Amino acid sequence: DRRFLAEDDRRHLPPEHRFKSAKEMRALFADLPEAVDNTLVIARRCAWFPSPRDPMLPSFPVPDGQSEGDALRQLAEEGLKKRLQAHVYTSAMDEDERQKAAKHYHHRLEYEIDIIIKMGFSGYFLIVADFIQWAKGEGIPVGPGRGSGAGSLVAWVLTITDLDPLRFGLLFERFLNPERVSMPDFDIDFCQDRRDDVIRYVQDKYGQDHVAQIITFGSLQARAALRDVGRVLQLPYGQVDRICKLVPNNPADPVPLALAVDKEPQLQQARREDPMVARMMDMAIALEGLYRHASTHAAGVVIGDRSLDELVPLYRDPHSDMPVTQFSMKYVELAGLVKFDFLGLKTLTVLARAVDFIRERDGGTGPEIDLSVIPLDDPATYDMLGRAETVGVFQLESAGMREVLRGLKPDRFEDIIAVVALYRPGPMDNIPSYIACKHGREKPDYMDDRLEDILKETNGIMIYQEQVMQIAQVLSGYTLGAADLLRRAMGKKIQSEMDAQRKHFVEGAVARGVTKAKANQVFDQVNKFAGYGFNKSHAAAYALVAYQTAYLKANYPVEFLAASMILDINNTDKLNFFRQEALRLGIPVLPPDVNRSSAVFSVEMSDQPSGIRYALCAAKTVGEQALPKLVKERDTNGDFTSP
Secondary structure, eight states, rough: OOOOTTTTOOEEEEEESOOOOOOHHHHHHOOOOHHHHHHHHHHHHHHOOOOOOBBOOOOOOTTOOHHHHHHHHHHHHHHHHHIIIIOOOTTTOOHHHHHHHHHHHHHHHHHHHHHHHHHOOHHHHHHHHHHHHHHHTTTOOOOOOOOOGGGGHHHHHHOOOOSOOEEEOSSSTTTTTTTTTTOOOEEEEETTTTTHHHHHHHHHOOGGEEEEEEEEEEEOOHHHHHHHHHHHTTOHHHHHHHHHHSOOOTTTTTOOOHHHHHHHHHHHHHHHHHHHHHHHHHHHHHHTTTTEEEEEEEEEEEEEEOOOGSSSSSOOOTTTOOOOOOOOOHHHHHHEEEEEEEEEEEHHHHHHHHHHOOOHHHHSSOOOOGGSSOOOOOOHHHHEEEEEEEEEEETOOSHHHHHHHHHOOSSSSHHHHHHHHHHTTGGGHHHHHHHHHHTTTTOOOOGGGGGGHHHHGGGGOOBBBBHHHHHHHHOOOHHHHHHHHHHHHHHHHHHHHHHHHHHHHHHHHHHHTTOOHHHHHHHHHHHHHHHOOOOHHHHHHHHHHHHHHHHHHHHHHHHHHHHHHHHHHOOOOHHHHHHHHHHTTTTTTEOOOOTOOOSSSSEEEEEEEEEOEEEEEETTTTTTTTTTHHHHHHHHHHHOOOO
C-alpha cells in the first residue's frame, strides 16, 4: 500500500495474524470441532489440478471431403514445386537434371508427411503455416526459423521456415522423433513492432475466448528483495544500490543472499556497522524466493479447441485485454493445451527498415531486396566478416566474436553456422582447432574413414547434435529416431541408460567391422561432446539472420546503420557506437535539422545515399510526442523559416 515501516499510522497486524497450525486451530475451536473438519471439506471442493490430457488443437478449416492430413499433403506438394523452382533449379539444368535434383526432396517430403499424419500433428502444421503466411502477406517480417523446426522439409515448403534442410544437412528427427511421441514445437520470430498484430489475427480466427497468454510468477531474488525492503525502511537509495551491487547477479544461477553475505567481506562489514542495514538483510533473506507478482510469458500463447475457461482457470492482466491462464507453462501443457511461441526479434525490424530505406533510393525506385533469395556467397560480405567489421551484425558483434572472425576468415555460409554454434562456454575450446584445420595448419581427425562425410564440413570437430545422431547411424546402424534418443541420454548422463546405450552402440559398430576398442573410443568421444553439442537447425537459422545483416551492412552500409540507430534511438551508448562506426566507414552523420530531420533517423539522399540525418527524437530534452506533429506540419506547409 506504498507505506513505510516507520509510519505510525500505517496498518498494523497483530501477532496472531498468521497461518496457525492444525493443532493450534483445534485448540481454539475445541468447543466446535466440526468447524475445523469442514475447512478440509471446503478446501477439497475448491482444490483442482489438471489431469493429464492429450493435446487439444482447434480444427483447422479444410475443404469439404478433405482431412487435415490430405490438406497438409496437398499444400506441401504445391509448396515444394514453388521452392524447387525458386531455390533448387538453375537455368542451366535440363529436365533430367531437375528430376534428379528433385528426387531427394520428394522422398524426404513423403517420409515427413507420413510421420506427421501418423502422429496426429497435421493440424498443428496447418495452424502454424496459416498465421505465418498471413503475417508474410501483410508485410510483417518473419524469421527464417528458430530451434529444431528448421530441420523439417514440410516446414520449409509451407514457408514456416526459410532454410532448405537438405542443402544444409538438417535432420527432421531432431525436431519430430517418430520413436518418441511428443508435440512439435515451432518457435517463431516476428518483427517486434508487428508481433501483436499476428497474435490478434490468431484471436480473430479462432475466437477471443479460445486464445490466451501464459502466466508466469516473478519471485524475489536477492537484489530485488534488498531493494524492496530498503525502500520500505526508507534507507537512502544510494546506500541500498551500493549494497545491491555487491551481490553477484547471475540470472541463470542466482546466488542466495545469505551465501552472498557469507562470501563478501564488504557485505559483512556493512551489516556489522549499521543496524538498519542488518535489519534490511535479515528481512530480505526471509522474503527471498517468495512470489512477488504475476506476469505473462514473453512469447507463449495457447490456442484451445473450445472456450479456455472450460479447460483452465483464467486471469485478467490489468495491462492487457487478452486473457491469461492461471496455470504456468508446465501445467497448461498437462491440461492438454498446445503452446505456440510468438517471439519478437529486433533484428528483423532492423532488416525491414533497411530494406525500406534501400527501396526509397532515387525517389522510391531503388532496388527491391528480397532477403530470402540473396546469394549466400557474396564476396563483399565475407571480406567484411574476415576483417571483423561486424558492429551491428546479429550474433557476430561482440569483441570476442570479432577476434574469432579475424582468425577464421570465413568464406562460406557453413563457417557462419559453425561459429554461431561454437562461440559458447565449452565448445569455445574447439575454436582454435577449427581455425587451424580450416587453414591447413592441422590435419582433421575423423576417428574413422566412414565418419569423414559427417565431420568434413566442420574440419573434423564435432559441433552439432545432428552429428552425434549421424555418427550413431553410420557407424552403429541406429535409426535417426533411435540416435536422437541416444543424444538425449548422453545429455542426461544417467549411468544405467548410458551403459545400455554403450552396449548397443559398440555391438552395432562391431557388426559393421569396427573393432571393439575403436567403437568404445568413438563412443567416449561422442559422449564427451554431446553434453555441449549445439542444435544445427537453430545455428543455421540464426546464421542466416547474421548473414542477412552482414550482407546489408557490406552492400548498403548507410541504410543499414540508419535502421540500426532507429531501433536503439533511446540508448545513447549504442547510438554513439553506431555513430563511430559510420564515421569509420566514411559515412557522414549529419546534425539534427528542423527542416531536414525526421522524428527518427533517416537516410539523406542526393543521387546516392549521402549520409545519416540525426533524429529529432534522439536530441536531448526534446518532447517525443510533439515531434511527429512537427514533421507533419513541415511536410504539409513547407520548411520553417523563423527561429
